[in-house]
Amino acid sequence: MLDTVLFYIFGAMTLLGGILTITRRNAVHSAISLILSLLGVAGLYLLLHAEFLFAVQIVLYVGGIMVLFLFVIMLVNLDQAAKERQFNRQWLVALAAVAAVGAEVGYFLYRGKDAIHIAETTAATAVASVVGNTEQVADSLFSEYLLPFEVASLLLLVAVVGSVVMAKKRI
Amino acid sequence: MHPVTTVHYLVLSAALLLIGTVGVLTRRNIVIILMSIELILNAVNINLVAFSHALGPDHVQGQVFAIFVITDAVAEAAVGLGILIALFRNKETVLADEIDLLKW
Secondary structure (H helix, E strand, C coil): CHHHHHHHHHHHHHHHHHHHHHHCCCHHHHHHHHHHHHHHHHHHHHHCCCHHHHHHHHHHHHHHHHHHHHHHHHHCCCHHHHHCCCECCCHHHHHHHHHHHHHHHHHHHHHCCCCCHHHHHHHHHCCCCCCCHHHHHHHHHHHCCHHHHHHHHHHHHHHHHHHHHHHCCCC | CCCCCHHHHHHHHHHHHHHHHHHHHHECEHHHHHHHHHHHHHHHHHHHHHHHHHCCCCCCHHHHHHHHHHHHHHHHHHHHHHHHHHHHHHHCCCEHHHCCCCCC
């Protein structure tokens, strides 16, 4: 009961934040709306018993990426851009295409909603494990997915070097 | 009230994905296009975590995948904003359809 109410609250936060993000004229307002949306997603992680991801979402997204976005918004002068037209000329075509894709996805979700129930009955009967969520994620990350984990560190190194090269005036 | 099932999360995730796609396809401001990409990646993460939850408490593979997606999102945001700063220094604009150097 409480789970259902919380799901709808966090879902509404997520969708409202998303809609505000793509419709606001001022980029700072967009960034604040995006923070609302990301906090809603963090709440959904909590409802799905992914406590580690909840913490990661708040620390990394809201604390890290959004600060980066706000810094760039302050660095780049956006007053000029806020006065101009906000949507490009193809927006009607884009909306029609997205509506078509949305109808398709909605139809398939409606048709396939019974197929997912099989997995859910096992989830309801399974006993809750004694180790915490963070421990489980760490176990999986450092045993099963060790190679992807190391490759991710390489990706981050490339991203650091790449962003410095891009943003620096003279190398 | 109905209990929340996996399908609820899938519908929410699909809606968030479509909102992000509309943002990418219709906005002119590059900063907001990058923010819309973050929305799309978050929709993917909701999907992964919802399926991870549906498979039972001992399956956290979906959450590990979500961590990798977050890593990618961080790298993408850093490089994208770096490119944006370089672009603004050279062209004095942040509007995507005014950057048409390669247009014939």
